[in-house]
Amino acid sequence: MKSGIVVFPGSNCDLDAYHLLRDVLNEEAEYIRHDAGSIGDVDLVILPGGFSYGDYLRSGAIARFSRIMPAVAEFAASGGLVLGICNGFQVLTEAGLLPGALIRNRHLQFRCSQVYLRVENTATPFTCAADRDNVLQIPIAHGDGSYYAPREILKDMEEKNQVLFRYVNSSGDITEEANPNGSIGNIAGVCNESGNVAGLMPHPERAGEKIMGSEDGLVIFRSLLQHLGKEGVGASV
Amino acid sequence: MSETTWRKLGLTDREYDQITGQMGREPNLVELNMYSVMWSEHCSYKHSRSSLRLFPTEGPRVVQGPGENAGVVDIGDGWAAVFKIESHNHPSAVEPYQGAATGVGGILRDIFTMGARPVAFLNSLRFGNLDDARVRYLLDGVVAGIGGYGNCVGIPTVAGEIYFESCYQGNPLVNAMCVGVMPLKRLVLGKASGEGNLLLLVGARTGRDGIHGVTFASEELSEASEERRPAVQVGDPFMGKLLLEATLETIERDLVTGVQDLGGAGLTCALTETASRAGSGVEVDLDQVSLREEGMHPFEILTSESQERMLLIVEPEKLESVKEVFKRWGLKPAVLGRVTADGMVTARYKGEEVVRVPAQSVAGGSPVYEPEAKVPEYYSRLSEFDPLKLPEPDNYGEVLLKLLSAPDIASKEWVWRRYDYMVRTSTVQGPGGDSAVIRLRETGKALAMNVDGNGRHCYLDPYLGGMLVVAEATRNLSCSGALPVGITDCLNFGNPEKPEIFWQFRRCVEGMAEACRVLEVPVVGGNVSFYNEVEGEAIYPTPVVGAVGLLEDYRQQGRSYFSGEGDVICLIGSGELSLGGSQYLKTIHEKTAGKPAGIDLQLEKVLQSFLRSLISKKLINSAHDLSDGGLAVAVAESCLAGNCGAEIKLAAGNVPVNELFGEGPSRVLISVPATLFGEVESYCNEMELPLKRLGITGGEVLIIRSGGDIILKLALSDINRAYEEVFSCIME
Numbered sequence: 002m003k004s005g006i007v008v009f010p011g012s013n014c015d016l017d018a019y020h021l022l023r024d025v026l027n028e029e030a031e032y033i034r035h036d037a038g039s040i041g042d043v044d045l046v047i048l049p050g051g052f053s054y055g056d057y058l059r060s061g062a063i064a065r066f067s068r069i070m071p072a073v074a075e076f077a078a079s080g081g082l083v084l085g086i087c088n089g090f091q092v093l094t095e096a097g098l099l100p101g102a103l104i105r106n107r108h109l110q111f112r113c114s115q116v117y118l119r120v121e122n123t124a125t126p127f128t129c130a131a132d133r134d135n136v137l138q139i140p141i142a143h144g145d146g147s148y149y150a151p152r153e154i155l156k157d158m159e160e161k162n163q164v165l166f167r168y169v170n171s172s173g174d175i176t177e178e179a180n181p182n183g184s185i186g187n188i189a190g191v192c193n194e195s196g197n198v199a200g201l202m203p204h205p206e207r208a209g210e211k212i213m214g215s216e217d218g219l220v221i222f223r224s225l226l227q228h229l230g231k232e233g234v235g236a237s238v
Numbered sequence: 239m240s241e242t243t244w245r246k247l248g249l250t251d252r253e254y255d256q257i258t259g260q261m262g263r264e265p266n267l268v269e270l271n272m273y274s275v276m277w278s279e280h281c282s283y284k285h286s287r288s289s290l291r292l293f294p295t296e297g298p299r300v301v302q303g304p305g306e307n308a309g310v311v312d313i314g315d316g317w318a319a320v321f322k323i324e325s326h327n328h329p330s331a332v333e334p335y336q337g338a339a340t341g342v343g344g345i346l347r348d349i350f351t352m353g354a355r356p357v358a359f360l361n362s363l364r365f366g367n368l369d370d371a372r373v374r375y376l377l378d379g380v381v382a383g384i385g386g387y388g389n390c391v392g393i394p395t396v397a398g399e400i401y402f403e404s405c406y407q408g409n410p411l412v413n414a415m416c417v418g419v420m421p422l423k424r425l426v427l428g429k430a431s432g433e434g435n436l437l438l439l440v441g442a443r444t445g446r447d448g449i450h451g452v453t454f455a456s457e458e459l460s461e462a463s464e465e466r467r468p469a470v471q472v473g474d475p476f477m478g479k480l481l482l483e484a485t486l487e488t489i490e491r492d493l494v495t496g497v498q499d500l501g502g503a504g505l506t507c508a509l510t511e512t513a514s515r516a517g518s519g520v521e522v523d524l525d526q527v528s529l530r531e532e533g534m535h536p537f538e539i540l541t542s543e544s545q546e547r548m549l550l551i552v553e554p555e556k557l558e559s560v561k562e563v564f565k566r567w568g569l570k571p572a573v574l575g576r577v578t579a580d581g582m583v584t585a586r587y588k589g590e591e592v593v594r595v596p597a598q599s600v601a602g603g604s605p606v607y608e609p610e611a612k613v614p615e616y617y618s619r620l621s622e623f624d625p626l627k628l629p630e631p632d633n634y635g636e637v638l639l640k641l642l643s644a645p646d647i648a649s650k651e652w653v654w655r656r657y658d659y660m661v662r663t664s665t666v667q668g669p670g671g672d673s674a675v676i677r678l679r680e681t682g683k684a685l686a687m688n689v690d691g692n693g694r695h696c697y698l699d700p701y702l703g704g705m706l707v708v709a710e711a712t713r714n715l716s717c718s719g720a721l722p723v724g725i726t727d728c729l730n731f732g733n734p735e736k737p738e739i740f741w742q743f744r745r746c747v748e749g750m751a752e753a754c755r756v757l758e759v760p761v762v763g764g765n766v767s768f769y770n771e772v773e774g775e776a777i778y779p780t781p782v783v784g785a786v787g788l789l790e791d792y793r794q795q796g797r798s799y800f801s802g803e804g805d806v807i808c809l810i811g812s813g814e815l816s817l818g819g820s821q822y823l824k825t826i827h828e829k830t831a832g833k834p835a836g837i838d839l840q841l842e843k844v845l846q847s848f849l850r851s852l853i854s855k856k857l858i859n860s861a862h863d864l865s866d867g868g869l870a871v872a873v874a875e876s877c878l879a880g881n882c883g884a885e886i887k888l889a890a891g892n893v894p895v896n897e898l899f900g901e902g903p904s905r906v907l908i909s910v911p912a913t914l915f916g917e918v919e920s921y922c923n924e925m926e927l928p929l930k931r932l933g934i935t936g937g938e939v940l941i942i943r944s945g946g947d948i949i950l951k952l953a954l955s956d957i958n959r960a961y962e963e964v965f966s967c968i969m970e
Binding site: 010011012013014016017020021024050051052054055056057108110111112113114140142144204206207209210212213 | 382385386389390391392474475476477479480567568654655656657658659660661662663665666677679792793970
């Protein structure tokens, strides 16, 4: 699997994604600059976490105008796999590649902590190696992570199984206490209708080694590898 | 020039005479402003320099000691650790968010200026009592500001400390530390060397913010300080991040000769210090400085403390390559001028020469004062107080719960969960441990780090307090298994022109220096913050130590909490104990008095080396330093993190309150697998270190016996509630 990690000015989890792919999973990865005109030959595009352009306006609102974004949209439209993590998720919603929006955490504070996620749909390239109702421990670190979508859109998303992850407690129950930011329906991650573009606020790339506290984030990358393997595309060394 | 002019700029008549003497003429107004900021206490260390010479600053690992932007220590494999701590107290007192944020931004620049990749932030904070609404506002703002900057630039904030005392009510302490790493060969210094080399200014535009920020930092706070709000700068972490990446890229590609960040005293400091360090001169054209607003006077351009600016010294033939790197990060350096050989800083503005001053004189010519020192009246009075004459408490469990819920001791998770402590995926141990541990991906080693201070101890006995703070900071590293390789200090004191304050300062420094010498840890950099007074009332003398240690293998860091049933709990180290200056006395009896327990530095040294050896040999499951709240608090903390109970027994005949809550240095609580206890015990005997077997881990209750009687019994869930919920309750 060859991944391209988009680096916006102000991205700061680009290194974390790169490290996980290269050093932990032994997969190919390269950085793609925000001002590049094309994606190049990759199997997966990652929009990493950080504060693109400082996020002084709405998070992700400026990054979506970057020169690389039309190429990302085109890649997605042709069925390419795109994963937005944290700020990357915000950029994807701002760009209209994913439904909904990420607004200020309900308690108005930045929050960095371990949370639990429940896998809601295992029929996507991002979750196919997980079992439904798997509970994953993955950290969050964000100030604008409260997922919101209007009722009718939400209903549509539910019908099309576009909710990938919800915040739950350690036993897998959706509770108010388990919701770290006030996301509607405890939604932590979603995908587009065709399932090839996904975004989540938690950081799976930070949950890839036991010494970091959890390896549960690996299931997303294993899913991608499994999915690409089935298609017979570039699962490398 | 009239005397009111220089006096208004904070210069004394004698200092003005020295300036004219060194210049050979009277300065013009622009030049006088440059002297004013550079000869301020904040920049010139005129009241502290003679004492700071006492610190040992050399050692086999020291590559760069004090005097540069940050200290540099060799950590093997061709790599170096670069670190520094700095205060941002006064700005934070009037504008907590920006004050703290720019404190973080400033210390960040100090690290990457040297060529190092910043890998961690730490901070040490002091506030007044939380029952005051303004204090809560300051705490909330400072925490938000630290997070706002650190989270955005993508460097984890991994450790810190927070204390609350009424002496910090109007004058909080905000000390920020940054640690970076780099290949040794990339080290760049802040020197303007090589005649004809170009001076480039890059980053944010220069505005009127922060003018005379350093003189603000060098005076006491008062009602009028609110008017000083314009002296506080505003941070732009996005620009900070761009500067960080672009500057490191120019250094990696060997494109720059010297680098200096613009912090306190702005361009004046950067120009005069880089020239002075290199023994060169510089000439600049102020019209090249890109400004935020029109009509700025040359003195404003030269003393502005606008954030996120860097000065680079570049060979002319490398100019285009440097510009190209910055362009890719959306930045455009301005060529201000060039390096000369005449030792002068010359500045032109609109075609006219507005400044021509000797660089050495402005940067290093300030007088060194040896202020009078006098033992304060309170000293002997308070040290005579005998806490053991206070009545023994009826209920030790209640006391313990009260201590655990005191904001000084209680869990600070409410604070650190607002910092991204995991970004860069190298935080092997984050906030909450005895020290934080950051792995070094390139070498497989790790750096341990922490900050420590104890204003109460230093107030009651500054010499002893100075020794204790160095001992505790390094002991915390050793509890994580790391070898201390260097410290950086932030010395927060009142007005040094008062003899009692200078006595506190001098004695603290002497104590710290002595501990550094015996424990063999060099001081590689730091900062002095004087004039921490409101309406004439000084803070406690509060030296803060930022310590950095090396772990040979990042997987070998020690834990600070009990992790299994049936481990033997022991106390190793000194038997010296006192309730003087203790948390018990403060929280339960609202008193700060008595004498803290003394320290045997040789014993401390043996203890620390023994601990590191126990951890590297994997003979113990946990090690936790005994600090505020003594044994009882340390045992409770060790129970909580791993959710594992304990039963311990105190020796009969001793005073339980002293045994439980008395504090003393050189004491560490360890838990040992039962099968290894014999080995640890004989190893301990061999090292001639006292070891007391206290009890055993397990269960969901903490039980403490004295002789045969149970004197304390608490469920972990109750302990946890007391410890965890305080901040959320007070702050939300």
